[in-house]
Amino acid sequence: AALAAQLSLSLADCPGTGSAQAGRAAACQGCPNQGLCAAGAAGPDPAEVAELQARLRAVRHTVLVLSGKGGVGRFVFQVALLDIDICGPSIPKMMGLEGEQVHQSGSGWSPVYVEENLGVMSVGFLLSSPDDAIIWRGPKKNGLIKQFLRDVDWGEVDYLIVDTPPGTSDEHLSIVQYLSATRIDGAVIVTTPQEVSLQDVRKEINFCRKVKLPIIGVVENMSGFVCPKCKNESQIFPPTTGGAEKMCQNLNVSLLGKVPLDPQIGRSCDRGQSFLAEAPESPATLSYRNIIQRIQEYCEQHQEEKIM
Amino acid sequence: TLAERTNLAGVRHILLVLSGKGGVGKSTISTELALALRNAGKTVGILDVDLCGPSIPRMLRVQDSAVHQCDSGWVPVFVGQDKAIALMSIGFLLERPDDAVVWRGPKKNALIKQFVTDVAWGNLDFLIVDTPPGTSDEHISTVEALRPYQLLGAVLVTTPQ
Numbered sequence: 001a002a003l004a005a006q007l008s009l010s011l012a013d014c015p016g017t018g019s020a021q022a023g024r025a026a027a028c029q030g031c032p033n034q035g036l037c038a039a040g041a042a043g044p045d046p047a048e049v050a051e052l053q054a055r056l057r058a059v060r061h062t063v064l065v066l067s068g069k070g071g072v073g074r075f076v077f078q079v080a081l082l083d084i085d086i087c088g089p090s091i092p093k094m095m096g097l098e099g100e101q102v103h104q105s106g107s108g109w110s111p112v113y114v115e116e117n118l119g120v121m122s123v124g125f126l127l128s129s130p131d132d133a134i135i136w137r138g139p140k141k142n143g144l145i146k147q148f149l150r151d152v153d154w155g156e157v158d159y160l161i162v163d164t165p166p167g168t169s170d171e172h173l174s175i176v177q178y179l180s181a182t183r184i185d186g187a188v189i190v191t192t193p194q195e196v197s198l199q200d201v202r203k204e205i206n207f208c209r210k211v212k213l214p215i216i217g218v219v220e221n222m223s224g225f226v227c228p229k230c231k232n233e234s235q236i237f238p239p240t241t242g243g244a245e246k247m248c249q250n251l252n253v254s255l256l257g258k259v260p261l262d263p264q265i266g267r268s269c270d271r272g273q274s275f276l277a278e279a280p281e282s283p284a285t286l287s288y289r290n291i292i293q294r295i296q297e298y299c300e301q302h303q304e305e306k307i308m
Numbered sequence: 309t310l311a312e313r314t315n316l317a318g319v320r321h322i323l324l325v326l327s328g329k330g331g332v333g334k335s336t337i338s339t340e341l342a343l344a345l346r347n348a349g350k351t352v353g354i355l356d357v358d359l360c361g362p363s364i365p366r367m368l369r370v371q372d373s374a375v376h377q378c379d380s381g382w383v384p385v386f387v388g389q390d391k392a393i394a395l396m397s398i399g400f401l402l403e404r405p406d407d408a409v410v411w412r413g414p415k416k417n418a419l420i421k422q423f424v425t426d427v428a429w430g431n432l433d434f435l436i437v438d439t440p441p442g443t444s445d446e447h448i449s450t451v452e453a454l455r456p457y458q459l460l461g462a463v464l465v466t467t468p469q
Contacts, residue, residue, distance in 0.1 A: 033415045070330010087442035199406075
């Protein structure tokens with residue numbers, strides 16, 4: 001009975017690490033995080049949050065790319081790209097920036113620029129060798145994420161895209177909390193069609209609702225494969241439970257689009273090239289462009305609503 | 309010794325399935341490995357330490373099962389055609405399958421320690437430990453908790469790109 005009390009009940013009764021009751025509710029007794037929550041250390045200090053808000057004042061839109069599941073292909077496309085996947089930073093390789101380093105100036109850390117209008121920051125740029133493992137517990141990862149937000153001089157930015165690791169843990173809580181004073185436009189959630197992915201993505205959707213993060217919509221990636229030789233279409237990851245479409249209907253979220261599997265995508269990422277530029281005629285490119293447009297429309301529309 | 313008197317005393321070999329990268333098929337391989345070893349006449353258990361995205365219960369069609377307790381701790385859920393593979397996962401402890409486990413490191417670490425020491429595994433030839441992507445809290449805590457025992461080694465899973 002004591003074991004059950006410690007465990008399964010606490011899942012339901014946890015008041016939430018960001019709530020006023022954090023660390024103080026009855027269900028908090030015996031929880032290993034109680035000390036952290038009660039001291040307010042589970043969430044950031046309001047002065048720090050305000051400092052981050054001031055730092056990011058020149059950012060017009062902020063979009064979080066989430067999944068819940070790993071390996072589903074979270075893609076990013078705009079002006080400032082922040083990679084907070086500390087253990088598995090993929091962005092430097094995908095942008096052709098391996099080996100680049102971060103420089104410092106009086107105004108802070110300079111992002112690494114792919115193009116004049118596309119700056120990137122990732123822990124990948126801070127490693128001595130690309131195979132170095134970062135074996136850090138939560139608090140140290142949180143500290144680096146805070147530095148990325150506080151010390152990077154992004155300048156004027158139309159879109160800040162934040163790529164996240166799989167899951168619903170320290171990195172996700174931290175980014176939402178540190179940006180609580182800066183407006184996050186919303187989250188784009190990525191999945192693949194099979195139930196084993198959807199299962200994790202439903203949790204991610206629940207995470208967004210729990211922390212009041214608006215959901216821009218869901219992208220179903222690796223959705224079908226058209227053979228370039230015979231043109232036959234196959235479902236490599238069959239949507240045995242209706243895929244993202246059914247999940248979105250059930251959970252009342254937008255399906256932004258479906259992107260088919262194209263081996264050129266993986267190849268372009270490995271080579272650090274832009275897939276959209278390398279394969280403009282691919283059905284995947286058309287899907288990406290439609291999805292990107294819908295995300296832009298969402299952000300612009302909500303910008304107007306905010307002004308009004 | 310401590311090792312002799314614990315719930316892992318009857319486990320002959322412990323192996324970890326790791327990757328770093330997500331979505332490459334760790335849980336699939338853990339499941340297939342367990343089923344194949346069982347088919348070969350071995351006694352097998354699976355410990356699923358992916359707390360945010362536990363996939364094993366669904367893969368073995370036991371996502372609706374519940375966990376019970378005995379004097380030595382938690383009783384694993386027995387799965388497979390002959391109900392002979394022992395499984396422990398946070399998936400069994402959720403009120404609803406879509407509940408997100410939104411925990412920071414210390415709470416995850418505490419549960420992993422309990423999963424390692426408080427599950428009554430009994431006598432097993434193999435205990436397969438399925439992990440989440442990354443190299444963080446879950447991985448550090450799992451390896452630390454398993455160090456006193458027969459840790460055979462790790463199988464690493466990747467995809468070609």
